[in-house]
Amino acid sequence: MAVKDAAGAESPDLITLGRRIRHARTTRGLTLEALGERVGSAPSLLSLIENGRREPRLSLLRSIADAVGVAVPDLLADEPPSRRAELEIALERAQRGPLFGALGLPSVKPSQKLPMPVLEQLVGLHTELSRREEEAIATPEEARRANTELRQERQERDNYFPQIEALGEELTHRAGYAGAGALTHRTVARMAEQLGLTILHVDDLPRSARSVTDLKNGRIYLPPASIPGGHGLRSLALQAIAHRVLDHERPRSYAEFLRQRVEITYFAASCLIPQSVAVEFLQRRKREKDLAVEDFRDAFGVTHEAAAMRLTNLATVHLGIPLHFLRVGDDGALFRGYANDGLPLPQDVTGAIEGQLVCRWWAGREAFTRRDRATESYQYTDTPAGTFWDSVQTGTGADGRQFSITVGVPYAHAKWFRGRDTQVRHASTCPDPACCQRPPADLAERWDGVAWPSARMHQQVLAALPRGAFPGVDDTDVFAFLQRHAPAGEAAH
Secondary structure: OOOOOOOOOOOOOHHHHHHHHHHHHOOOOOOHHHHHHOOOOOHHHHHHHHHHOOOOHHHHHHHHHHHOOOOHHHHHOOOOOOOOHHHHHHHHHHOOOOHHHHHOOOOOOOOOOOOHHHHHHHHHHHHHHHHHHHHHHHOHHHHHHHHHHHHHHHOOOOOOHHHHHHHHHHHHHHHHOOOOOOOOOOHHHHHHHHOEEEEOOOOOOOOOOOOOOOOOOOOEOOOOOOOOOOOHHHHHHHHHHHHHHHOOOOOOOOOHHHHHHHHHHHHHHHOOOOOHHHHHHHHHHOOOOEHHHHHHHHHHHOHHHHHHHHHHHHHHHHHHHEEEEEEEOOOOEEEEEEEEOOOOOOOOOOOOOOOEEOOOOOOHHHHHOOOOOOOEEEEEEEEEEEEEEEEEEEEEOOOEEEEEEEEEEHHHHHHHHHOOOOEEEOOOOOHHHHHHHHHHHHHOOOOHOOOOOOOOHHOOOOOOOOOOOOOOOOHHHHHHHHHHHHOOHHOOO
């Protein structure tokens, strides 16, 4: 029976199991102490099991089943044993979710002393609260749901795709990659040529497209090479190549479109930072206890963000290090995130993390307060889920807005990284609103009710999901572009 869900939280099945055990016990007229004597376990442990907070060993589960006179499969059944148990489970699940946690309210223990009408009302209120929260995000709901499912799937597999790794390794070596340093533009061009494709740089690419591939004439159109040696154009070319290598077809849904984006981005990373040389580099640095994102970045000539994301592909599977990755805007909003190390990422009622505010005491936000941002900064953060060490690098996007890139690990794994000796340490109790969401009492007393800010409008909140097989791409512009650039004999047809 699963104990953890995709986000790392306790599974609702564990709560149901606990309620079925409690129902069978009370039906037999047994107290926790009496059941504990029969099965040889402490009443406190049995209480944790009945409340869905501890998974019983199979041997203990069998002993409990014998003591209460039911079969083990009956205890493991999915349905609640009674209407009251169903309501208790619903209340327990609601109070363990992120929506309730953000309210900062005390929990109500769904004990036998709680009257049924009160239980009905509490569950009804939580259901309505959840419905209204979901209604508020209905516009981008499909995209958020699909993105959340992909993130959870990647987390379950430690963000590692062995088949794509093998393809990237094979194609780069076949194109002449020497196994050291950055992948050159010429090597990327040879990879395209081996697939019957030619890379062309043009200055009139449709505004809605990052690249355009002419499958009929074997051409990949990219923006001009404005930055000699830049990582971006190599990545764009490799992503265009990936659609062919991975046998992608026109996406039939937004979820399929997002999945293809994940796969082509992963393929590009597996070529720019090939697995064999990357793992050798990382393992050597781990032995030396000198792992650093900035060195990994410089060794392969990619951006800091690309190097940080690549670590999420390789560190857990090949180094045994769980980790998290965050890209946070200067307003504190989470733009992209991944965690398989237990870090509780902020999320809305649907499980989506994009746009959620991270705690202002986390390293990804604290980095904006530091004067020297030329190199990585380091920090330990104590959270309800444990202590985490983080390395952060800040940067500025094409829109002029600042952002931070965080790679972090649980305290026990900080010993492998440069910067582990930092004395910078903060504490975070989020999602408790008292941590950083509420203003200090003296400021609130002085300014609450007399401050009227003009909020910055986030237009994407109001936007409907882009239409088309390739969402947001203007087919008319793309087809006109291809017509302009088609070979002389082709354009007339």
